[in-house]
Amino acid sequence: MPIVEVRCGVLHAPLRAPFVTALRSTTVVESLLVEILDESGTHGIGEAPVVEKVTGESLHALRVCVEGPLRSVVVGREPDDLVPLLHDVARQAPSNPAARAAVDVALHDLAARRQGVSLPRFLGGTLLKVPTDVTVSADTADRLVAAARDRVDDGFDVVKLKVGTDPVTDVERVLAVRAAVGEAVTVRLDANQGWTPQEAVRVLGLLEDADAGVELVEQPVAAADIDGLAWVRRRAQTPVMADESVFGLRELVTVISKGAADSVNVKLAKAGGLLPAVALLELARAHGLGAMVGSMMEGPVGVGAAASLAAVHGTTVVPDLDAAWWLDGSPLQGGLRYEGAMVHLPDTPGLGIERR
Numbered sequence: 001m002p003i004v005e006v007r008c009g010v011l012h013a014p015l016r017a018p019f020v021t022a023l024r025s026t027t028v029v030e031s032l033l034v035e036i037l038d039e040s041g042t043h044g045i046g047e048a049p050v051v052e053k054v055t056g057e058s059l060h061a062l063r064v065c066v067e068g069p070l071r072s073v074v075v076g077r078e079p080d081d082l083v084p085l086l087h088d089v090a091r092q093a094p095s096n097p098a099a100r101a102a103v104d105v106a107l108h109d110l111a112a113r114r115q116g117v118s119l120p121r122f123l124g125g126t127l128l129k130v131p132t133d134v135t136v137s138a139d140t141a142d143r144l145v146a147a148a149r150d151r152v153d154d155g156f157d158v159v160k161l162k163v164g165t166d167p168v169t170d171v172e173r174v175l176a177v178r179a180a181v182g183e184a185v186t187v188r189l190d191a192n193q194g195w196t197p198q199e200a201v202r203v204l205g206l207l208e209d210a211d212a213g214v215e216l217v218e219q220p221v222a223a224a225d226i227d228g229l230a231w232v233r234r235r236a237q238t239p240v241m242a243d244e245s246v247f248g249l250r251e252l253v254t255v256i257s258k259g260a261a262d263s264v265n266v267k268l269a270k271a272g273g274l275l276p277a278v279a280l281l282e283l284a285r286a287h288g289l290g291a292m293v294g295s296m297m298e299g300p301v302g303v304g305a306a307a308s309l310a311a312v313h314g315t316t317v318v319p320d321l322d323a324a325w326w327l328d329g330s331p332l333q334g335g336l337r338y339e340g341a342m343v344h345l346p347d348t349p350g351l352g353i354e355r356r
């Protein structure tokens with residue numbers, strides 16, 4: 001039953017609240033949905049988030065890549081021959097990780113549906129739930145405190161604060177949230193490249209002196225500055241997680257060889273899908289590096305695939321899978337659902353997601 005068609009559509013969904021980081025601000029989720037059909041009409045679905053500042057791919061670029069080079073490599077192929085097919089997909093679009101990720105996830109979903117098993121089972125596990133943190137956008141101290149309290153009331157117990165917008169007020173904002181949520185809540189930071197190495201060490205040092213109890217800090221410095229990341233890690237006690245610095249194996253090897261991070265944030269849209277993401281998790285594990293699975297601002301397809309990966313392969317810290325929680329309605333039905341801080345995956349074929 002070969003693949004006969006690759007179709008693209010756009011997921012456009014409003015957010016419950018604006019999402020603000022040191023890199024960007026947004027009020028909607030926009031992503032490219034990719035549907036791959038075999039001759040029997042069975043379909044698989046994948047999603048490519050539009051995060052041009054991270055992956056360099058606009059919505060237009062994603063669509064051109066999927067409908068052009070990736071479609072040509074996939075149509076006519078046997079979906080059950082999954083691994084060789086995915087390697088060809090990777091070779092065909094080396095500079096388009098999010099486009100590759102959408103096709104990789106759609107092919108996994110299709111292959112799992114053809115076998116009648118859930119994506120986690122297809123990936124080699126049976127666990128159908130994973131915990132998630134919740135992200136609180138960069139904002140003023142008062143609004144951060146209110147938002148963090150709301151999320152704790154919603155049942156979340158790991159709060160990720162977006163910092164890096166201003167090193168002077170970052171410290172007081174983190175301390176305000178820590179005081180408001182209490183010791184039972186885990187607080188982690190994501191600076192999204194917003195600090196210089198010197199600023200990072202100063203901010204983290206002040207937080208350490210104040211016993212802020214920060215679990216880890218994601219990507220304190222510019223993505224390309226691996227030496228800066230290593231410099232921060234040697235001087236700060238707070239564990240450092242590489243995010244934008246690591247897309248694939250090549251960057252992870254550099255981070256490991258320079259001792260630049262304590263852990264890595266593995267995301268499908270950076271890695272290029274589930275198959276390369278598994279390789280990243282295995283490499284991290286082999287070197288004693290911690291690993292998290294995260295997502296971009298994306299919908300239930302991308303987050304469902306990332307949650308399946310986390311459920312099967314495990315992470316050393318609570319994953320970052322709240323993105324789909326923020327959607328205020330969606331044109332898709334089925335798939336993952338949130339219950340407090342837990343992501344539940346359906347035990348239905350593939351991702352269990354259909355268009356309405």
Ligand SMILES: [Mg+2]
Pocket residue numbers: 190192218219243244265
């Ligand atoms: Mg991050």
